[in-house]
Amino acid sequence: MLEVFKGGVPVIPTLERWYEEFKLEGYGAMIPFIGIVRPDNGIEGLSFDLYLPMLNEWFKKWQNLNDCKITMAHSFGDVMVGETSFLCAVFTKHRTEGFKYLEEFVEDFKANAPIWKYDLKDGKRIFASDRAKELPGAGILSS
Amino acid sequence: MVKVEFLGPINKEAVEIDVKNLKELKEYLSNDEELKGWLENSAVAVNDKLVTSLDVELKDGDRVAVLPPVCGG
Numbered sequence: 301m302l303e304v305f306k307g308g309v310p311v312i313p314t315l316e317r318w319y320e321e322f323k324l325e326g327y328g329a330m331i332p333f334i335g336i337v338r339p340d341n342g343i344e345g346l347s348f349d350l351y352l353p354m355l356n357e358w359f360k361k362w363q364n365l366n367d368c369k370i371t372m373a374h375s376f377g378d379v380m381v382g383e384t385s386f387l388c389a390v391f392t393k394h395r396t397e398g399f400k401y402l403e404e405f406v407e408d409f410k411a412n413a414p415i416w417k418y419d420l421k422d423g424k425r426i427f428a429s430d431r432a433k434e435l436p437g438a439g440i441l442s443s
Numbered sequence: 444m445v446k447v448e449f450l451g452p453i454n455k456e457a458v459e460i461d462v463k464n465l466k467e468l469k470e471y472l473s474n475d476e477e478l479k480g481w482l483e484n485s486a487v488a489v490n491d492k493l494v495t496s497l498d499v500e501l502k503d504g505d506r507v508a509v510l511p512p513v514c515g516g
Contacts, residue, residue: 335516348515349451351508353491374515386516406516415515416451427452432512435486437495441465441509442482443473 302359303373304350308383318371318389327369327391329398333406335386337379344420345380346428351414358413368392368401372409378420412436447472447507453481465489465497468507478509486510 303314315332322330337346355374362370372388379385390405392398412435417428445462449455455477462468465487472478487494488508489501501507 350515351450351510354488354508354510357491409515411513413513413515414450414510415513416511417514417516418452427511428514429452429512432514434484434512435510436493438484438486438512439482440487440495440497441469441472441485443469 301371302356304352305373305375306377307375308379309373309375309385309387311384311387314373314387315389322369322391325369325391327393329392329395330389331395331398331402332387332389333402334384337381337383337385339381341419342421343381345378345383346385347378347418347420347425348374348376348385349416350374350376354414362405365401367397370401370405374415444503445501445505445507447509449509451511453478453485453509453511462501464501465494465499468501469497481509481511484512
């Protein structure tokens with residue numbers, strides 16, 4: 301399940317909803333990850349663009365695991381310091397494989413999910429190019 | 444016609460152009476000063492699938508997306 305929210309993700313209601321939905325499906329571990337916007341470099345917040353058709357496509361491969369269920373939510377638009385822009389939860393039978401999946405999932409998300417981050421600073425929206433990663437095949441249209 | 448969209452921070456309106464393959468598209472975009480810095484680090488998707496080679500034919504109605512480096516979370 302992939303959900304998107306305009307502005308910060310409502311953390312507790314979303315986690316509670318996911319917990320209620322999957323608590324009777326035989327998973328002994330639910331491992332949440334809550335990504336909080338830090339006040340680095342004097343920013344007021346972050347802002348995000350996402351490209352939903354390819355985000356959904358990217359997420360598909362994480363929906364077909366035999367031994368794990370993953371849910372995630374992400375923001376678009378502005379998310380202020382202290383709010384949450386990325387929330388996910390990994391459900392597994394035991395915690396050990398859950399922590400492994402969480403790490404793999406977040407790494408893949410950071411490298412491949414079609415989302416663009418901007419710093420909100422002094423009333424401007426500035427692309428966070430220093431934290432961005434090229435997607436596979438980057439540069440093929442360059443001469 | 445092929446619709447070309449420029450995603451995220453590129454900040455450029457989509458264009459509809461008559462090209463038969465990605466090589467022709469590369470040629471067409473090479474004249475665009477606005478894109479010069481972006482094409483070096485942007486990936487390309489055809490109908491929402493990433494491609495890693497220019498050997499891709501395009502047909503009427505196809506959609507191409509130019510995707511700059513990503514950073515979610």
